[in-house]
Amino acid sequence: MTVGQHRTDPVPAGRKTEASPWSDRRFIVFATGNTVNNLGEGVYSVVLPLVVYDRTHSLTLMSLLMAMFPANWLLAPLRGVVADRLGPGRLVMPGLTVQLAAAVALIVIAMAEGAPLWLFFSLAALNQLAAGFYQTGWMTGVATMFPRGPARARGTLGSLFLVSQTSGPLLVAVSVGRLGYLGLLWINAATLLAPMIVWWCGIRPARPAPPSHDPRFLRDLAAGWQVLRATPPVFQLTLIRVPLLFSAGIGSLALFLLKDDWHLSAQQVGTALAVTRTGSVLGTVLVSQRRDPRLRWTVTLTVAGLTVSLFSMSLPLLPVFVVAWCLFNACSSGLGTAAQMTVFTYLPTHALGRASGIVAAMNGAPVLAGQLLVPALALAVGARGVFLVLGGAALLSVAGTLHARKAPRPCP
Numbered sequence: 001m002t003v004g005q006h007r008t009d010p011v012p013a014g015r016k017t018e019a020s021p022w023s024d025r026r027f028i029v030f031a032t033g034n035t036v037n038n039l040g041e042g043v044y045s046v047v048l049p050l051v052v053y054d055r056t057h058s059l060t061l062m063s064l065l066m067a068m069f070p071a072n073w074l075l076a077p078l079r080g081v082v083a084d085r086l087g088p089g090r091l092v093m094p095g096l097t098v099q100l101a102a103a104v105a106l107i108v109i110a111m112a113e114g115a116p117l118w119l120f121f122s123l124a125a126l127n128q129l130a131a132g133f134y135q136t137g138w139m140t141g142v143a144t145m146f147p148r149g150p151a152r153a154r155g156t157l158g159s160l161f162l163v164s165q166t167s168g169p170l171l172v173a174v175s176v177g178r179l180g181y182l183g184l185l186w187i188n189a190a191t192l193l194a195p196m197i198v199w200w201c202g203i204r205p206a207r208p209a210p211p212s213h214d215p216r217f218l219r220d221l222a223a224g225w226q227v228l229r230a231t232p233p234v235f236q237l238t239l240i241r242v243p244l245l246f247s248a249g250i251g252s253l254a255l256f257l258l259k260d261d262w263h264l265s266a267q268q269v270g271t272a273l274a275v276t277r278t279g280s281v282l283g284t285v286l287v288s289q290r291r292d293p294r295l296r297w298t299v300t301l302t303v304a305g306l307t308v309s310l311f312s313m314s315l316p317l318l319p320v321f322v323v324a325w326c327l328f329n330a331c332s333s334g335l336g337t338a339a340q341m342t343v344f345t346y347l348p349t350h351a352l353g354r355a356s357g358i359v360a361a362m363n364g365a366p367v368l369a370g371q372l373l374v375p376a377l378a379l380a381v382g383a384r385g386v387f388l389v390l391g392g393a394a395l396l397s398v399a400g401t402l403h404a405r406k407a408p409r410p411c412p
Contacts, residue, residue, distance in 0.1 A: 042168015
């Protein structure tokens with residue numbers, strides 16, 4: 001498969017545009033349930049680090065907590081094999097059920113005075129592990145549930161995800177004074193019921209053929225890797241993103257600076273996060289609603305914007321920091337959405353779980369490394385020096401993008 005060719009299942013070969021997913025009522029119901037759940041995730045992603053900060057005032061522990069998100073991506077190839085072999089629907093309800101149980105148990109532990117921190121972290125890890133299986137099944141199934149426009153459907157879901165992730169911090173800012181951290185965690189647990197309702201309404205991935213009992217997972221992974229290597233647009237873009245993904249660890253550092261350097265309250269932190277995440281919404285909406293899947297200029301501009309924003313965040317001015325963080329989120333979400341759309345445009349459906357799982361692991365490794373290295377880098381070069389180091393690493397992505405644009409078959 002070369003650049004310019006699209007997968008032939010289920011999208012007809014050579015088609016250059018896709019139908020809008022909003023013309024499908026099933027997609028509207030699916031997207032609504034998914035967005036409600038993501039709103040809870042947006043609340044959860046803000047509240048949990050703040051709970052740890054209030055208990056420990058430790059950047060290291062905040063980074064360890066937030067490292068659970070990318071660490072979970074490293075299991076994506078395994079989940080992808082399961083999704084391809086058993087069908088993506090087999091992962092959805094078990095993952096949701098375990099995630100709901102872990103979320104409720106986490107609240108109970110948070111309510112207990114003197115509960116050990118290791119138990120809190122263990123339940124947070126279980127929550128992420130279960131979420132990974134649910135999300136793999138749900139998102140891998142998009143290609144078969146909405147075959148008229150799988151790339152635009154996936155891009156639109158990404159846009160809605162970031163809208164909900166922006167609304168989550170805003171909800172924290174408005175409600176934390178009345179509901180407290182525990183009340184907000186209950187909201188997150190309740191939103192897990194939304195995708196369950198969508199499932200019970202019959203909107204779910206199609207039932208697959210009888211599952212294979214062949215235990216050779218490594219052979220399946222190798223086949224997924226071969227598919228990925230044979231798909232230059234996806235493989236090139238994945239490699240270009242690697243240096244930039246080390247900077248995904250700035251989330252814990254940015255929260256730490258807002259609390260520790262600028263002494264913002266929880267409400268103010270929630271407001272700042274909501275403002276910066278509006279950039280994420282803008283970036284993903286602009287990219288996801290393109291009818292033409294060719295994204296070379298999108299990749300070039302977002303990579304350049306990410307590099308500039310990282311250097312700008314090193315300046316000790318709160319307004320500049322917030323604006324630069326907003327630009328960072330806009331470019332990061334735009335580039336991420338372009339990558340997701342490229343996956344759903346070019347990868348064949350029969351290997352989508354495995355190949356996209358390998359892509360997720362290749363993304364997760366630098367994100368996890370960056371998250372874990374942030375505390376050590378902050379000790380070595382100072383908190384603001386971290387942004388300079390990450391900006392320097394981003395220059396490698398700039399070089400990779402320029403090289404790809406000059407190549408005979410550049411990334412899309």
